[in-house]
Amino acid sequence: MTRLQFPSLFLMQFLAILWPVLLGTLFTAVHGAPRSARRNNGQTNLSQFVSTRDGQFIVNGSEFKFVGVNAPWLPTLITKDDIKNTLCNMSQVGIKVVRTWGFNDVTEIPENENQTWFQLIDKNGTLTVNNGTNGLQKLDFVLKAAHECNVFVIISLTNNWNPVANSSTNDTRPRNTLSNDYGGMDTYVRQFGGCKHDEFYTNKTLIEAFENYTTQIVTRYVNNPTVFSWEIANDARCNSSVAASPSCTAQTVTGWHSIIAQHIKSIDSNHIVASGTQGFFCVGCPKLFPLQPTAPSPQTSAAPGQRRATKSQPLTKRKLIMRREERRRKNRALSDGGSSGVRVRGRWVASRTRRQEENEIGTAFDGSAGVDTEDILNIPEIGYSSFQFFPDQNTYTQDAADSGLSSFQKTLQEGLEWISLQAELSATFGKPIALTAFGLVSQEHAPDFVPFNSTVAPFAADSSNSSNTTTSNETSNSTFGVTSSERTQAYSTWLDAGITSGLAGIMQYQWGVSNVTAAAGTSFSPNENSTSSSSDETGTSSSPDDGYSIIDSNTEDTESIISSASLQIAADE
Numbered sequence: 001m002t003r004l005q006f007p008s009l010f011l012m013q014f015l016a017i018l019w020p021v022l023l024g025t026l027f028t029a030v031h032g033a034p035r036s037a038r039r040n041n042g043q044t045n046l047s048q049f050v051s052t053r054d055g056q057f058i059v060n061g062s063e064f065k066f067v068g069v070n071a072p073w074l075p076t077l078i079t080k081d082d083i084k085n086t087l088c089n090m091s092q093v094g095i096k097v098v099r100t101w102g103f104n105d106v107t108e109i110p111e112n113e114n115q116t117w118f119q120l121i122d123k124n125g126t127l128t129v130n131n132g133t134n135g136l137q138k139l140d141f142v143l144k145a146a147h148e149c150n151v152f153v154i155i156s157l158t159n160n161w162n163p164v165a166n167s168s169t170n171d172t173r174p175r176n177t178l179s180n181d182y183g184g185m186d187t188y189v190r191q192f193g194g195c196k197h198d199e200f201y202t203n204k205t206l207i208e209a210f211e212n213y214t215t216q217i218v219t220r221y222v223n224n225p226t227v228f229s230w231e232i233a234n235d236a237r238c239n240s241s242v243a244a245s246p247s248c249t250a251q252t253v254t255g256w257h258s259i260i261a262q263h264i265k266s267i268d269s270n271h272i273v274a275s276g277t278q279g280f281f282c283v284g285c286p287k288l289f290p291l292q293p294t295a296p297s298p299q300t301s302a303a304p305g306q307r308r309a310t311k312s313q314p315l316t317k318r319k320l321i322m323r324r325e326e327r328r329r330k331n332r333a334l335s336d337g338g339s340s341g342v343r344v345r346g347r348w349v350a351s352r353t354r355r356q357e358e359n360e361i362g363t364a365f366d367g368s369a370g371v372d373t374e375d376i377l378n379i380p381e382i383g384y385s386s387f388q389f390f391p392d393q394n395t396y397t398q399d400a401a402d403s404g405l406s407s408f409q410k411t412l413q414e415g416l417e418w419i420s421l422q423a424e425l426s427a428t429f430g431k432p433i434a435l436t437a438f439g440l441v442s443q444e445h446a447p448d449f450v451p452f453n454s455t456v457a458p459f460a461a462d463s464s465n466s467s468n469t470t471t472s473n474e475t476s477n478s479t480f481g482v483t484s485s486e487r488t489q490a491y492s493t494w495l496d497a498g499i500t501s502g503l504a505g506i507m508q509y510q511w512g513v514s515n516v517t518a519a520a521g522t523s524f525s526p527n528e529n530s531t532s533s534s535s536d537e538t539g540t541s542s543s544p545d546d547g548y549s550i551i552d553s554n555t556e557d558t559e560s561i562i563s564s565a566s567l568q569i570a571a572d573e
């Protein structure tokens with residue numbers, strides 16, 4: 001156990017305050033004894049695997065809440081030392097769970113032995129899993145190191161997004177640099193000769209192909225308690241870079257989740273399974289898994305693993321509109337309080353007018369994304385609710401067009417509303433809820449920002465001629481994104497809101513490392529000696545930045561927010 005291998009001054013200060021809590025946690029970690037056995041209602045569940053009870057995660061018999069981060073690239077680090085150091089550094093900051101990609105599909109075997117790949121999907125639809133040192137042995141080591149550093153791993157099994165670089169854009173990034181360049185659903189569709197994204201959800205052959213991959217991964221780690229949970233897919237939905245057929249609906253995506261969740265549970269009863277979607281709703285839609293009628297008496301004891309469900313009510317249009325009116329009132333009050341210095345911030349998604357708002361419930365609620373969070377959450381094999389928040393790329397709650405709030409304040413509010421809505425709704429299902437990824441692009445990262453559905457950085461300085469430094473500086477700066485201090489404020493606000501509203505886990509997207517081993521042609525290519533990194537020796541590299549990396553001029557502030565949120569959420573257990 002290396003939990004306190006690197007006690008920082010910061011942690012030491014809190015040790016004094018939180019000693020009883022930490023002592024309990026340590027005792028639990030070392031002896032596997034239940035700290036909160038009193039909550040067990042006589043049942044003893046000392047499983048070392050993460051489980052759920054009464055709407056909470058349970059580890060070693062005790063409630064477990066966490067702050068975590070995303071690092072899709074973790075298995076693509078070149079050396080074992082880098083993997084180990086990365087995970088132990090996370091742990092030192094207070095991170096207890098990391099979310100990473102457990103898939104890495106190629107269409108031909110990479111010549112570069114330093115490139116990580118997990119599965120070859122041939123043009124004729126033959127699947128070959130790579131169990132070599134640049135294959136699943138990388139994932140084996142991630143789990144081994146995570147265990148040693150006391151970090152759990154959420155393993156995602158495929159990705160909705162896999163845009164192919166257009167030859168006209170001259171994308172020279174090595175594969176795995178972008179989180180959407182690890183294969184995924186559209187790779188299966190293309191290689192099996194399909195033409196619509198949703199064939200992945202409906203075609204028997206493709207379903208079987210993905211089940212086969214899932215079987216390999218899940219059985220490999222079925223007895224490994226470092227796996228926090230299986231995530232069926234990142235951001236599954238109808239549309240992607242391969243277009244969906246008009247017949248794709250939320251029920252298509254729900255039905256597929258049910259098939260895969262059952263498949264995983266049939267081979268692994270140790271781990272919990274979650275979806276991995278953004279958390280969109282389909283208000284008023286028919287359900288494949290309707291809510292059970294409310295129990296007659298709120299006093300009756302809950303079914304095993306279920307929080308007492310006193311108000312099983314799906315989200316309705318009426319409720320949404322009422323919430324919106326309420327928010328407008330609050331926002332008006334807020335803006336009357338004076339909000340000078342309005343900073344116009346470019347938005348990737350177009351904002352809507354008041355008239356549109358009144359007539360529509362919005363794409364996050366009308367099922368147009370092909371996601372019905374409530375229906376998915378009610379699948380018996382789905383163990384907890386997961387959602388994401390990327391306000392630069394999706395519209396979640398509607399803009400309060402008349403509120404007079406600054407663009408940044410609206411983004412802050414959008415996050416608060418999305419978090420509280422998700423927390424409230426999940427409570428009716430008696431399952432825990434985690435925000436598995438959130439991020440906001442700051443100006444400093446705008447040039448590197450690449451949307452998940454794209455391979456192009458829309459705000460990059462003209463990279464075709466890097467010698468024109470004069471223009472590249474100016475264009476890269478003020479066009480898109482919040483300031484660094486606004487991002488810090490937003491992260492802090494959302495972490496706080498998540499903890500207060502009872503989320504069991506909150507995960508920033510995404511972690512970053514610098515000064516790790518480089519290998520040419522990989523996602524950890526040697527740093528170019530550009531402006532800021534002139535001190536880097538050749539042979540070192542930084543983790544990829546898609547606009548959200550924690551590595552920037554503000555890293556220490558961001559780490560410190562994560563660190564204190566981690567202590568705060570643990571104290572809430």
Ligand SMILES: *[C@@H]1O[C@H](CO)[C@@H](O)[C@H](O)[C@H]1NC(C)=O
Pocket residue numbers: 122123124126
């Ligand atoms: C599929 O393609 C691979 C090479 O890409 C080949 O080795 C294999 O024999 C093919 N399988 C079938 C069934 O055609």
Ligand SMILES: *[C@@H]1O[C@H](CO)[C@@H](O)[C@H](O)[C@H]1NC(C)=O
Pocket residue numbers: 131132
């Ligand atoms: C990889 O898989 C093959 C085929 O299943 C097996 O023969 C081989 O022993 C495995 N190698 C390792 C290192 O696991």
Ligand SMILES: *[C@@H]1O[C@H](CO)[C@@H](O)[C@H](O)[C@H]1NC(C)=O
Pocket residue numbers: 168169170464
């Ligand atoms: C892409 O690269 C080729 C060869 O280097 C070059 O001729 C072409 O102009 C480039 N295209 C763009 C859009 O930069």
Ligand SMILES: *[C@@H]1O[C@H](CO)[C@@H](O)[C@H](O)[C@H]1NC(C)=O
Pocket residue numbers: 125192193194203204205206
């Ligand atoms: C499913 O995919 C397979 C393999 O690409 C194809 O042969 C088959 O026609 C598809 N089935 C349907 C119903 O589209």
Ligand SMILES: *[C@@H]1O[C@H](CO)[C@@H](O)[C@H](O)[C@H]1NC(C)=O
Pocket residue numbers: 125126127205206208209212
């Ligand atoms: C899935 O695995 C089974 C058993 O190994 C095999 O028969 C089947 O062909 C595989 N399906 C696909 C689509 O690869």
Ligand SMILES: *[C@@H]1O[C@H](CO)[C@@H](O)[C@H](O)[C@H]1NC(C)=O
Pocket residue numbers: 241348349393394451453454
């Ligand atoms: C990506 O998504 C954004 C926001 O939804 C949309 O405006 C854009 O057209 C999409 N781009 C591609 C290439 O699909």
Ligand SMILES: *[C@@H]1O[C@H](CO)[C@@H](O)[C@H](O)[C@H]1NC(C)=O
Pocket residue numbers: 465468470471
């Ligand atoms: C550099 O930028 C300036 C100002 O935008 C522009 O006039 C000039 O053509 C650029 N030079 C090159 C070589 O692209």
Ligand SMILES: *[C@@H]1O[C@H](CO)[C@@H](O)[C@H](O)[C@H]1NC(C)=O
Pocket residue numbers: 469470473531
């Ligand atoms: C461009 O940016 C770098 C790093 O931020 C800075 O050192 C340099 O002075 C800037 N150049 C101009 C012309 O603004």
Ligand SMILES: *[C@@H]1O[C@H](CO)[C@@H](O)[C@H](O)[C@H]1NC(C)=O
Pocket residue numbers: 443444477478
């Ligand atoms: C441009 O970026 C630099 C470095 O990140 C920053 O110091 C400067 O304040 C920015 N300029 C504007 C106008 O935002």
Ligand SMILES: *[C@@H]1O[C@H](CO)[C@@H](O)[C@H](O)[C@H]1NC(C)=O
Pocket residue numbers: 515535540
């Ligand atoms: C990078 O790592 C090497 C080896 O661990 C170390 O000697 C060096 O000081 C580090 N450089 C920086 C800039 O952190």
Ligand SMILES: *[C@@H]1O[C@H](CO)[C@@H](O)[C@H](O)[C@H]1NC(C)=O
Pocket residue numbers: 078112113114517518519520
């Ligand atoms: C793989 O990476 C290591 C470490 O950077 C390097 O020494 C080795 O030459 C690389 N191998 C290839 C084939 O590039």
Ligand SMILES: *[C@@H]1O[C@H](CO)[C@@H](O)[C@H](O)[C@H]1NC(C)=O
Pocket residue numbers: 528529530
């Ligand atoms: C990198 O730095 C070295 C030494 O400072 C210099 O000779 C070389 O030209 C630089 N390369 C680039 C691409 O700027």
